[in-house]
Structure formats: C-alpha cells, structure tokens
Amino acid sequence: MMNELQISHLENTDISNWDFDQLRAELQSRLDAYAGIAYTEDSIKDAKNDRAALNKEKDIIEKARKAYKARCLAPYEAVEPKIKELVGMVERQRAPIDEIVKEHESRQKEAKEAEVRKYYDRKAVVLGDLAEELYPKLFDKKWTNASTRRAYYEEGVQAAINKAHDEIEAVKAMASPFTVPLLKVYAETLSMDAVREKNAELTAAVSAAGLTTAEEAAAAAGAAAPAPAVKEQPPASVEEGVAMRIYASQSDMSQLLDFMKAIGVRYEYL
Numbered sequence: 001m002m003n004e005l006q007i008s009h010l011e012n013t014d015i016s017n018w019d020f021d022q023l024r025a026e027l028q029s030r031l032d033a034y035a036g037i038a039y040t041e042d043s044i045k046d047a048k049n050d051r052a053a054l055n056k057e058k059d060i061i062e063k064a065r066k067a068y069k070a071r072c073l074a075p076y077e078a079v080e081p082k083i084k085e086l087v088g089m090v091e092r093q094r095a096p097i098d099e100i101v102k103e104h105e106s107r108q109k110e111a112k113e114a115e116v117r118k119y120y121d122r123k124a125v126v127l128g129d130l131a132e133e134l135y136p137k138l139f140d141k142k143w144t145n146a147s148t149r150r151a152y153y154e155e156g157v158q159a160a161i162n163k164a165h166d167e168i169e170a171v172k173a174m175a176s177p178f179t180v181p182l183l184k185v186y187a188e189t190l191s192m193d194a195v196r197e198k199n200a201e202l203t204a205a206v207s208a209a210g211l212t213t214a215e216e217a218a219a220a221a222g223a224a225a226p227a228p229a230v231k232e233q234p235p236a237s238v239e240e241g242v243a244m245r246i247y248a249s250q251s252d253m254s255q256l257l258d259f260m261k262a263i264g265v266r267y268e269y270l
Helices: 006-010 020-032 041-138 150-173 179-189 192-208 214-222 250-262
Strands: 230-233 266-269
Touching: 041 150, 041 179, 150 179, 150 192, 179 192
Parallel strands: none
Antiparallel strands: 230 266
8 A cells, every 4th residue: 555645634724825836746746656556356455545545635635625615605605695685676677677678679670670571572573483482581680670771781682682683593594494493492592502402313313214304204194004193282282283194104104203203293193
C-alpha cells in the first residue's frame, strides 16, 4: 500500500486558506507513485487499500469544496426570497400590460401582412395559377415588423416574385414532357435542384418502361388485349379526376402503371 497522501492533514480546514500551487505539486508527486502499478490477484488487497486511500483524499477535497460553496452562497440565499418577492410584485403589474402590448403588436402585424398580401396579389399575376400556393413560401416575416417601411417590403415582395417567375420560366424552358409535375415540385420546394432531380427520376421511369415521352405513355394504352380497367384518382379533388377504360396487354399495362406511379398519378381498379 502506498503512503497516505499529504492532503489528509487538510481535513476540516478552511479551503480559502489552502496553498493550491503547493498542494497541486505535492499531490502530483504522490499520485505519480501510483502510475504503472500492476495489481495481480495476489496483490488485490493492496489495490483495495490504495483505492480507499485515494477515495479518502478525494472526499476531503469535495467536502471542503461543498462547505466553501455553501458559505459563499449563504448571503445570496438569505436575500433570494426577498428579491423574488420584489420581482413578483413587478411581474403582477407588468404581465397584463405586456398582454395589451402584444395584442396591439399582433394587430399591427396582421394589418401589415394584409398590406403585403394586397401588394403581392397585385404583382404576382405573372406567377399564374401558382401565385396562391407560392405566397406562404415567398412571404418573409420581416415584412410585417412595425419598423419595416413600405418601400422595403414592396422591394422584397417584388424581388421574391421576380425570382420565382424566372425559375418557373426556367422549368418551362426545360421542355420536359413532365412540366406539370415539375412545376408542382417547384411550388412545393422552391428548389430548381429538386425539379431537376424529379425530371431525372421521371425520365428514368419512362425509359425503364420502354417509353420516351408522356405522349408515348398514353399511346401505350391503345394496345388491343384487354386488361383490368383502371380509374385515375386525382391527387387533389374529385372534380379534377378523369374516369376511363384502358385496353392493353399485361406487359403494356405494367409499364403504364409504372409510369403513372412515377408522375404521381393515383388510381384504383374498378
């Protein structure tokens, strides 16, 4: 068993009187003696004794720390309830006023957003049918701040509309047979990368089905052999749906269904 660490003589002493530099050096010198000790089954008793010695030294330091902390906190803990009482008095008067101010600010924001929306609706005509869907994504909360000037939010709205219009035109300029679903992807994500990824996905699906364009996919439905009739189920509302009977070979039908799934068409068997 190693000799007891020198820190044991500091037990029950005031930590504020410790010489930490000297104590650190003494501790390190003693602790170095434990490094590299190879305990075996025959020396397990020594290991237990050494552990007990180190536990004791650790406890001395921890007890001194806790005692010092408690002593330092005592003055604060004595006044904390009084401080909280004062804060509570202020808060009881502040809270209802705060609610009034927040309600006023909320009404201001709503009025400001109504102005923004009115301006957006006037300028977003160039976005066509996508204008309504795009508004929440193009909207910037900063536009409704009380400090935001009209010129600032009008500039921001116009810039957002211009960017969306340019990207919508870029989607159309791709001349993809999947323009409609690609525009839907853009409206959902505002991401040209997502549009390009979707176009590649649909193109791959058409290629795997042995087709090259959406028109060819429709032509594939004209084969003579009968197959289970399929009714297209629209993604949004029944009013937009179309019911039809399709006559195709099993192979053609399989390819057609793959294509329909790829472009997001929902369907059900009659």
